[in-house]
Amino acid sequence: MSVPDLVRALRAVLPADALLVSAEDRRPFECDGLTVFRELPALVALPRTEAEVRAVLVSCHRHGVPVVARGSGTGLSGGATPHPGGVLLSLARMNRILHIDPLARTARLEPGVPNQRISEAAAAFGLYYAPDPSSQVACSIGGNVAENSGGVHCLKYGLTVHNVLAVRGFGIDGERIELGGTAADGPGLDLLALAIGSEGLLMVVTEVIVKLIPRPPCAQLVMASFADVHSAGDAVAAIIGAGIIPAGLEMMDRKATAAVEPFVQAGYDLEAAAILLVESDGTPEEVADQVAEIERVLRAAGASSLRVSGSEAERVRLWSGRKNAFPAAGRISPDYYCMDGTIPRKHVGRVLEAIEAMEVSYQLRCMNVFHAGDGNLHPVILFDANEPGSWERAERFGAQILELCVELGGTITGEHGVGIEKINSMCVQFSAAERAAFFAVKEAFDPRGLLNPGKLIPTLARCAEYGRMRVHGGTLSHPDLPRF
């Protein structure tokens, strides 16, 4: 369908200000948080109601036009990269908190509600929404559902999939889909689990019901320094092995602390090869008990120094360095590329050493922040897009880290999603039969493949092509060839 025809079709069902047609107006939607991938959508639709969302879908379905849903556009895998011949469906205007039920501990939300606003609204009842991605000020609950977002408190409180009770929305044909509910168990297959983390390939979510939990009255953070990354990794295993599930358990290497310290003055130990941030939360009795135990385990694991937050202000300051790791990377390097693999915790030291070796072979620096409790690595590769070949090296560096994660029994993405970014790495993690099963799921929901096409699942042809390009040992046979 031609763009003018599409404009006519959508003008008939949307108010004038809900459709962006000019290139200038569409430009802000050309990429998400992964800005290396840019594509101008044919049109941008900004519906305010479920009826308008449905009308866009019905129209696109009738005319065979692809639809890419988008929340706040903070995603880091290009999941909301537009389709050049499709409609970019922004749900940002649907941002009302519809209802909070303090007794049932639930919140009913439109998809555009920013993550942090849920907890702010629930605070009056002593409740909050647990998953807290670094981008929580901006990222939307609809986007969190699409990506199954995590955060720094997942080990204890779970991911989005553990904290969402129900979603409703539409299939590409405009058919209403309601999954999950406010009752604990529903009938049939757990389609809600399938929808969460489906990266906009199965349905468009227009309403989300989340679980709220009691805000812990007390939290304390322990910062521990280690002389080498291996002992820091072992200390993580020792904490878990001692039967402690901390609220947060983060690691930063020296390159990461050196980058953030001048930026936020968090008070990190810059001499340490790695620091651990271990948080305990709960009732005052619980926290006192757990912090004492954490200190004991960390000392026994060889921590060279320990610091326990003495006030809420200090705790927040210690966290601020971790939460600002990505912006800090942007201050010390023209560009940065954040990776997201997960590994069994015991391999932390090994992976960090391998990354050091890769820094040499790719001639790029990499700083490491790490949700150590979950085994979720965020190597941040520093590069300069203006330098020829720099991005290509960064991309290959990243892909090699992900392949190492798979080799060690881990995964190519812990919480950022596959999107367009890691679609080739999916060929490494999954067999052709497994990828066919993913396509089977996709077809059950969207037989014509109009919802976010080209993301998440690579085709056979794509994997064959990637297989030809890949050469073991981390180099490519034709490094000059454009890859996309």
Add this chain to the structure above:
Amino acid sequence: MRAATEVLAELRERILEAAASGIALRLRGAGTKDFYGEQPRGEVLDLSAYQGIVHYEPSELVLTARCGTPLSQIEAALAAQGQFLAFEPPRFAADPTLGGVIAAGLSGPGRPYFGAARDFVLGAHLLDAQGQTLRFGGEVMKNVAGFDVARLLCGSLGILGVITQVSLKVLPLPRGELTLRLEWPAAEALQHFNRLGGQPLPLSAAAWHEGAAWLRLAGAVPAVDAACARIGGERVDERAARAFWSSLRDLTLPFFAQEPVWRVSVPSTAAPLALPGPVLIDWGGALRWYAGLPSTAGVRAQASAASGTAALFRGPSAADTPRLHPLPGANLALHRRLKERFDPQGIFNRDRLIPGL
């Protein structure tokens, strides 16, 4: 015991034969839940020989085992390291297999506070209708590569294929545990459960049975003590408390002997349903069991009116009444399309989850 590879090859063979001739297979582990769901059909495919713990590293909080592994073996391995399955799957005074536990997706009293079976599934292997082993998820805490098919399999009652291996997140056993008994009428108990659920207390179970509420607190010892002092009530002797929670978990309390047993899942804040016959409340109000109800009691209509669902859990059913709560239309179409794609010949556990699928 035969080698696992040999057993798997045999299972594969049986599946390929069944797929070629369109024979329905009835997947079975220890058979502790033969009564659950619609009447099983077809030739029994016994999965109990495919057993063994594949990996277990306590410091990774992950255990991986084959589907035929007896739950008792898994729980013993975990207990030896001070860990446990926090979703407390029911055992029915027997020894279910891991595959059956995950296929049924049932959870015990800790479910509202620790999570349900599906919340602890990290990965699964599926032996499909083409005899291929497909791996979904993995052995790590966080994994968003591809659709979350591993969790989809939890509670699927085997209709998509054979769940041959499962990786579960496990948790350290709480250091302290205490049970309080409070003589509250049912309606009052429901209010208390919801009110307490909104407070930062180390609650790990809340049930109501025969005129009294039972609250289990678990966590750091000082936190449990402080919570007990705050809530009040009678502290139940440790042995009696353990006996109560495990017979609630395993559904072996005398209450469950009065058939038919209906399992009603509603929002925890739903008012007591107007149904005759005894009720047992679990999950802080979100699970209501009814035993010995007359068939005309309209339990399904009442559950629906309360935004919930009702399953005839155990006992004879009327011929025209599905045992599990029927699905709404749009969802049924999605189920049909998924089933067609995963099991085109319809060989796996035909009709078990949904009549006609």
